[in-house]
């Protein structure tokens with residue numbers, strides 16, 4: 680496993696979606712770097728599973744919060760609760776949502792639209808508006824996004840549409856913040872993870888996504904950036920311009 684030379688000891692990093700396939704690698708990387716990692720989740724079972732996957736040594740600094748953030752009010756309450764309990768929020772890495780495919784747009788039901796576009800997009804918006812005003816002055820907000828937001832995926836149209844909304848949300852936030860807080864996105868290709876343990880050796884693993892998220896967080900010069908991580912070669916290139 681990668682060891683990081685500049686520890687993030689004392690930093691509070693919030694990872695919504697940390698229970699997920701990609702989120703697990705992000706959580707592990709920040710814990711390895713010395714940070715305290717707060718993971719909100721709708722499910723105590725998923726928090727327990729994450730703790731087991733992370734292991735007892737690193738999990739000492741993993742703080743699960745069983746709370747939803749699917750509405751503006753829920754996310755506001757969550758951010759207030761975390762800020763009150765830990766005294767600060769240094770970094771947020773939002774890895775919320777997942778994959779769905781199987782139907783052309785004209786066959787997509789309203790239930791699917793609600794679940795894979797409205798709910799996930801609203802959660803991201805709710806998190807951004809709740810946490811960005813609470814970030815430490817040198818803090819950062821990172822959106823985990825996928826290539827499907829940039830490239831149309833037939834039969835996964837509502838996930839592509841959600842991804843496009845997410846990428847534009849990040850761009851608007853960067854334009855509105857004008858450098859007052861750092862907001863970036865990591866735009867990922869397919870990721871090898873616990874649910875998909877095999878794949879092209881050029882694909883990143885969830886742990887490598889975490890490595891990139893930590894490095895991005897520790898590089899104050901990077902703001903308003905889209906960091907494209909389609910392959911391991913992309914990761915090597917990007918780490919070369921970040922503090923690792």
Ligand SMILES: NC(=O)c1ccc[n+]([C@@H]2O[C@H](COP(=O)([O-])OP(=O)(O)OC[C@H]3O[C@@H](n4cnc5c(N)ncnc54)[C@H](OP(=O)(O)O)[C@@H]3O)[C@@H](O)[C@H]2O)c1
Nearest residue numbers: 696698699700701720721774775776777798825867869870
């Ligand atoms: N997996 C890949 O290969 C891949 C590739 C490219 C990009 N990405 C991006 O990485 C991010 C995470 O993907 P993933 O594969 O890790 O997904 P995942 O395993 O399904 O995890 C999704 C996480 O999002 C949280 N979440 C909160 N509200 C949600 C909602 N309304 N609907 C669905 N999930 C919700 C879940 O938390 P709780 O259930 O604990 O509350 C869960 O931890 C997404 O933005 C995705 O586009 C993934």
